[in-house]
Amino acid sequence: MPAATVSKKRKNVKETGVSSSKRRVVAEENNGADVMADIVQLEEQIAESRKHYNNIAKLISMLNVDNGASDPNLAVAVSLCRVFSRLIAGGDLTETNGAAENEKLIAAWLKERCREYQKALSAILREGDASAQLTALTLCMRLVNERATHMPHEDTQVWLSGIFKNIIEAVVQAPEAEALRTEFLEKFAKQYEDVQYYTFLQIAEIAESTTAPKTLDTLITILSAIDSAPSQDHEYKTFYVKNSKKNKKLTSINSHKKRAQDAWLSVLRNPSITQSQRKTLLRIMVHNIEPWFSRPELLMDFLTDSYNVGGATSLLALSGLFYLIQEKNLDYPQFYRKLYSLLDASLLHSKHRSRFFRLMNTFLASTHLPSSLIASFIKRLARLALSAPPTAIVAIVPFIYNLLRNHPTCTFMLHREVRDAEFKALLDAEGMNDPYDWDEPDPTRTNAIESSLWEIQSLQHHYHPNVAAIARIISEQFTKLFYNLEDFLDYTYQGMVQAELGTEPKPMKRIPVIEYHIPKRIFTDRMLEEDGGVDTAPGSLVRGLWDFA
Incomplete structure (x- = not known):
């Protein structure tokens, strides 16, 4: 008997010429085709007659999301989207006052099934893989369009508390949703102005209630990725839902700015914001955040708090705070005192050094600033240059030169004649102490104007030839109107070494001591x-x- 059994199996394999694994693949394909045929048949029956509405419940049960949405049946999800789109367009989900009782029951039952379907799509958005999430996003937005178009009495509800709210929550809170966020931003939020408007609304609500740093990171990413603020002559024409163009709020520039302003304020005022998030917000403050604010003075608290933190955070807060002082007449009397306190040794080694010098060049550009204030900045920079890296010194010296040109009164720090013969003899014999008070926090009371720039004289003997050469411009006649600071801010050690090694070595006039x-x-x-x-x-x-x- 065993021999006969084995012989029979071999005969079957030989006759068919198909292995068992291939037969399983064929069986699975046939099974998949049968399932697709069942899905199409159920969908067609629903379209043919209302007596087949129970097929909707069958399709929902076939979605395979009861125990998690990691492996949903996307074919069923697409089929149900088509079913509900037809029902919504046909008014089957709308309960009219004069309808019969059974019609109201049917409409209520369909609404309940639609809510189940939307809940399943939300689960796919949160738990599905990238491909499933993108499909679910498209289906959800299709339902938003259909409901807002054919159920105008639910228009606001759809955007604020319906399926669109679920979309934004999933986009923000889903753990692995980079592709989903990118898809939503590129295809919907940036393309359609009504989607952008309601996105601002939803983000403001989420930011007010969340305390998770990761969620705040996502909110900042989404808000900063949305296009910049519109100009005053901008016309809103691109809408995802056709009915949106009839809504005056959605076609108003001030209304859009108000929603964006509220969203940003909710993020900025969140008590759980981290130091790294604060720095990120300060970096994008001028270009991405302030243009949305019709009332920029609302940023005062965030900027002044950031300015008082110190270190790199204060450096990043400078530009936004100065904008409010210059454009919105913000009263911040301690601005220059705080700016003066930021000048320390760590600044010249910071990666934000170039940014700080550009900003300080703007802050000190006014010729109406007191000479005692300017002299303090000049003297402090000169003192810091003694221990600064060469890449910082080559920016400090031209900066001091420009300040001396704009404020001629400070040139006494370069050359001051002593007319008293006895005092001059005493200076020649014993010298004098530097009257500049390094520890004085008020830049108008440091006595810097009574001091001299002996530090620059010392730098003329610096070991690096480029530094020594550039330090000599202070000792020469001031024939140049000003130096372009941009030519000196981006110096690096690598660039200076390559400049030396890239050319033939210059002969030494004297051996370095x-x-x-x-x-x-x-x-x-x-x-x-x-x-x-x-x-x-x-x-x-x-x-x-x-x-x-």
């Missing part, structure tokens, strides 16, 4: 016995810096 005294030994206070063992002067500088005990 490393020590004033050439030592005969490095590590000992006595010469070695082979050198005679004779006592000599104390060891070199290296000996003093290290303990070899």
